[in-house]
Amino acid sequence: MPRLSKDNYENWSIEIKALFGSQDLWELVTDGYMEPTLQKEVAYTADEKKALKEQRKKDKKALFLLYQGLDESTFEKVAKATNSKQASEILATIFQGVDRVKRIHLQNLRGEFKALHMKEGEMVSDYFSWLLVIMNGLKRNAEKIDDIRVIERYMSNECRRMLALLFWNKR
Incomplete structure (x- = not known):
């Protein structure tokens, strides 16, 4: 079960979406279901009661x-939620924050992307992996970033590194 921490909400939510999709629960979590009043429920047909019972069962699942992916502190924040949609919305509010927090996060990612350079002795694969982490973070936050821009960034740093090695070896 994917575990949620203060630093991995975006990845955790992707994993949860896949898990819930495989269990035919994702639409229930995002859309919720209408809990009828007791008076309306009494008037339901046998088929409607069966469908409602199934919806309740899926929601509790x-x-x-x-709950299984939460630590004690986070669990306490969603414990009063009466359904999975409500719990999911509480988690999104806590971890995604308001738009202002998202904008700040995007600014930080943009800054990291601009300032990213290969360090002396750094392996190309490590540099490229970090570049992909930043790029994926930008894309997950709805930042439009072309793959060509990332390739240019990668290539310019790699070319600088190669030139530096060539120059150093000629000395």
Whole structure:
């Protein structure tokens, strides 16, 4: 079960979406379901009661799965949620924050992208992996970034490194 921490909400939510999709629970978590009043429920047909019972069961399954990925502190924040949609929305609010927090996060990622350079002795694969982490963070936050821009960034740093090695070896 994917574990949620203060630093991995974006990745955790992707994993949870895949897990819930495989269990046919994702739409229930995002859309919720209408809990009828007791008066309306009494008037339901046998088929409607069966469908409602199934919806409640699926919702409790989704809620339980959400709980499994939380530490004690985070669990306390969603413990009063009455359904999986509500718990999911609380988590999104806590970890995604308001738009202002997202904008700040995007600014930080943009700054990291601009300032990223290969360090002396750094392996190309490590540099490229970090570049991909930043790029994926930007894309997950709805930043439009062309792959060509990333390739240019990678190539310019790699070319600088190669030139530096050539120059150093000629000395």
